[in-house]
Amino acid sequence: MQDTSRRRPALPKNYQLIYEIVERSGIGRHLTSSDIYAKALKRRPGIGFSTVYRGLERLRDLGMVSELHVPGTDAAAYEPAGPRHAHFRCRKCGEIEDVPYAIPPRTLRTLALEHGFAIDEERVTFEGRCASCRPS
Amino acid sequence: MQDTSRRRPALPKNYQLIYEIVERSGIGRHLTSSDIYAKALKRRPGIGFSTVYRGLERLRDLGMVSELHVPGTDAAAYEPAGPRHAHFRCRKCGEIEDVPYAIPPRTLRTLALEHGFAIDEERVTFEGRCASCRPS
DNA sequence: GTCAGAAGTGAGGGTGAATATCACTTTCAC
DNA sequence: GTGAAAGTGATATTCACCCTCACTTCTGAC
Structure with a gap:
């Protein structure tokens, strides 16, 4: 206390x-x-x-x-x-965008249970080409 | 060429x-x-x-x-x-574990379509307490 | 083989993010 | 007001990473 x-x-x-x-x-x-x-x-x-x-x-x-x-x-x-979200980074221009995606809580719970650990935080990052830099 | x-x-x-x-x-x-x-x-x-x-x-x-x-x-x-997998890092002991989890291809495809970008790679990291460091 | 250009190599130094230290100042409960 | 705790700014240090350069090794053409 x-x-x-x-x-x-x-x-x-x-x-x-x-x-x-x-x-x-x-x-x-x-x-x-x-x-x-x-x-x-x-x-x-x-x-x-x-x-x-x-x-x-x-x-x-x-x-x-x-x-x-x-x-x-x-x-x-x-x-x-x-709110939890993921990030996307363009490999060409380096721009970082927010992506409204979070791993479903159920999935997190299952993973935590299976491995015996406690998850406080998740970080999701994607890489690739953004809309402007993508070969059309 | x-x-x-x-x-x-x-x-x-x-x-x-x-x-x-x-x-x-x-x-x-x-x-x-x-x-x-x-x-x-x-x-x-x-x-x-x-x-x-x-x-x-x-x-x-x-x-x-x-x-x-x-x-x-x-x-x-x-x-x-x-094979694609995620990583878990214990905040107490710093240990890094592999976690057999990958975001479903369908989800990736949907996200890519919605945002107009091309995803080459995904990185998923969890943080928390591992089985040994977790308060029982 | 030998020759030339390409690729690889090791040393050393430079850069910038991140952190530690320290003496000084401010804040706050009493 | 007073003293302890917290905050502050300057400075120095650490460390991962990257760059450059002179030298060596490799490779393919002849």
């Missing part, structure tokens, strides 16, 4: 700012930490890179933003947490 | 060695490039890191090995190409 009456840290202002930036970018925008840092710098000059990193880490742990690691890109991308 | 009759390069010996190492490790072993380099060094002293990297890249492009980018790990992992 924890004494929650005493420790009730509100989200620090800087972290709120970071969340706001990610949140306003909208689902599907996939900002990198540098993008976010650049935007944060405009609204709060002097803010440090470390703070942005730490903020994103916190927000991720709180489940408020999702961290994306898409193969073929070097930096992690962030988007506001939302 | 290319003159394919003239260029028919066999897989260089070093690349064969690298493939052998990955292949013998077996599906589900998930070696990093450093692991592979260490093993290669034993069998071919003096081999360079660059060669191992290049070899893995080549083998990946040839579809002979699969490259894995699991969130939560820093380095890419390699395994011999085989």
